[in-house]
Amino acid sequence: MKCSYGFQNKKSFAAVVLVFLLVVTACDGATSVDGNITDEDGNPVADAIVVLEADGIKDEHKSSAAGFYQVGATHSPFKVKIKLAVSKTGYETYVQEFDSKEKLGRRRDIILIKAEN
Numbered sequence: 675m676k677c678s679y680g681f682q683n684k685k686s687f688a689a690v691v692l693v694f695l696l697v698v699t700a701c702d703g704a705t706s707v708d709g710n711i712t713d714e715d716g717n718p719v720a721d722a723i724v725v726l727e728a729d730g731i732k733d734e735h736k737s738s739a740a741g742f743y744q745v746g747a748t749h750s751p752f753k754v755k756i757k758l759a760v761s762k763t764g765y766e767t768y769v770q771e772f773d774s775k776e777k778l779g780r781r782r783d784i785i786l787i788k789a790e791n
Contacts, residue, residue: 705756706746709783711737713765718742719786722762729754760784 705728711719718741725734729749737743737760745758760768765786 704746704748705754706744707758707780707782708742708744709781711741711743711760711784711786713786714788719762719765722760722765722786725757725759727757727759758782760786762786765789 707726711722713719720737720739720741722737724737724743724745725732726745726747728747731747731749733745733747735743735745754773756772758770766789768784768786
């Protein structure tokens with residue numbers, strides 16, 4: 675007796691479905707971002723705290739003396755909300771939210787605005 679979709683029996687159909695689910699769930703998605711952090715005058719901002727959060731996973735680093743940063747996180751291959759935050763005492767916190775399926779490019783240069791006292 676034939677099952678639908680041309681499979682000879684229910685066991686072979688179930689095996690194909692199982693393999694498909696294993697392949698899909700074994701895949702990882704990843705988001706990585708890098709760039710330079712400067713102030714409004716174009717000067718590099720050293721030691722800014724940069725946090726990338728994706729699907730409950732956080733990666734946190736400080737910017738270098740030249741203002742360079744690099745963060746990344748592995749997450750599910752499906753559409754995931756991503757949050758990039760940069761903070762430094764004396765500056766307003768920068769926050770950008772996007773999803774993992776947006777094609778924004780890896781590089782993000784960030785300008786921090788000085789906080790008002």
